[in-house]
Amino acid sequence: MSSQEQPTDTSTAESTILEVEGVSKRFGGLVAVDDVSFTLDQGTILGVIGPNGAGKTTLFNVVNGFLDPEEGSVRLNGVDITHADPSEHAKQGMARTFQLVKPFGPLTVLDNVMVGSFLKTGSRKEAEKLAMKRLEFLGLEEIADVPAQNITVAQKKKMELCRALATDPEIILVDEVMAGLQQEEQREILDALERINNAGTTIVLIEHVMDALMEISERIIVLNEGKLIADGEPDEIGTNDEVIEAYLGESWREQQERMSDA
Ligand SMILES: Nc1ncnc2c1ncn2[C@@H]1O[C@H](COP(=O)(O)OP(=O)(O)OP(=O)(O)O)[C@@H](O)[C@H]1O
Ligand SMILES: [Mg+2]
Structure with missing residues (x-):
């Protein structure tokens, strides 16, 4: 051949x-x-x-x-x-983000991102560490404890990216x-x-x-x-x-x- x-x-x-x-x-x-x-x-x-x-x-x-x-x-x-x-x-x-971001409003930004990291680990401590790492990566660490319904569109988009990245894709x-x-x-x-x-x-x-x-x-x-x-x-x-x-x-x-x- x-x-x-x-x-x-x-x-x-x-x-x-x-x-x-x-x-x-x-x-x-x-x-x-x-x-x-x-x-x-x-x-x-x-x-x-x-x-x-x-x-x-x-x-x-x-x-x-x-x-x-x-x-x-x-x-x-x-x-x-x-x-x-x-x-x-x-x-x-494989991870993905959604065109229409629908965060869990009453949950904090950190908790929303942990939805991703819990796919990787069963440990809450570890999931939180992974999620915080991603929030720091995109400069969202200061709003980690803010309910997702109170953040801006730009922050929601970044949070969505963090959630996807938290699965370590x-x-x-x-x-x-x-x-x-x-x-x-x-x-x-x-x-x-x-x-x-x-x-x-x-x-x-x-x-x-x-x-x-x-x-x-x-x-x-x-x-x-x-x-x-x-x-x-x-x-x-x-x-x-x-x-x-x-x-x-x-x-x-x-x-x-x-x-x-x-
Ligand atoms: N669940 C659904 N049920 C019925 N039709 C749908 C569904 N999802 C998408 N469509 C239709 O399929 C086609 C493709 O839609 P899609 O959302 O994939 O387009 P898109 O390229 O992402 O567009 P946009 O740039 O506006 O986001 C459209 O005609 C849309 O109306
Ligand atoms: Mg589309």
């Missing part, structure tokens, strides 16, 4: 952490995710973009076990997790963590994601804040009407005609042209 004819099944390759193969998810007559396939190398930051309703969150829900797909499979480190529930995913090393799915935040807060989250990634964690990031996403992603996949329409490096995606037409818009192209002329 020549080197061009290597088998395409990479499930045994050490560097492949996630394999999504031919996944479809329907809601009645609507095909929310339509035959989507991609693989992901360990340590990558993958961006996921596409218009509202394209199927991005639904794809996360399938990958994370909240929804069962009608077709296709999801493998984590070579293990088929297609029909495993979310707590099983957490044990296997190998791979984390982050759904629109920067939406609605000030630029400075977005920058803090970008820095945190970079530090998380530098420590070896693979990150999949759904985001509409394009500058931030283009900056941090090594690779981007694009969904439109449930279908994967592009998969490539940020530069390729940013100049892809189909992606511009479906999502980025002509104003994006003009802005890029202005920037390259300057």
Whole structure:
């Protein structure tokens, strides 16, 4: 066999952490995710973009076990997790954040994050230590004892990230963590994601804040009407005609042209 004819099944390759193969998810007559396939190398930051309703969150829900797909499979480190529930995913090393943050309001920030760390340890002391470590990581330690219902949107988004990180994941799915935040807060989250990634964690990031996403992603996949329409490096995606037409818009192209002329 020549080197061009290597088998395409990479499930045994050490560097492949996630394999999504031919996944479809329907809601009645609507095909929310339509035959989507991609693989992901360990340590990558993958961006996921596409218009509202394209199927991005639904794809996360399938990958994370909240929804069962009608077709296709999801493998984590070579293990088929297609029909495993979310707590099983957490044990296997996958965590996610939610687009709509619904904290346990009366509980403190620390207790909310401990919901994550209790997936790793049964000891309250240990869970608290893990959770505090994550709160310090994102600069939330001073509000550890504040009820979650009293904190700002930006703090809630960071708390949500801490809760996911408190499970000590190998791979984390982050759904629109920067939406609605000030630029400075977005920058803090970008820095945190970079530090998380530098420590070896693979990150999949759904985001509409394009500058931030283009900056941090090594690779981007694009969904439109449930279908994967592009998969490539940020530069390729940013100049892809189909992606511009479906999502980025002509104003994006003009802005890029202005920037390259300057
Ligand atoms: N539980 C559900 N029941 C029925 N339809 C759903 C359900 N969840 C999502 N959908 C539909 O599936 C499609 C994909 O929705 P999804 O939330 O995955 O989009 P998205 O790409 O995350 O959009 P956004 O950028 O607005 O968050 C939409 O048409 C949505 O209305
Ligand atoms: Mg969504």
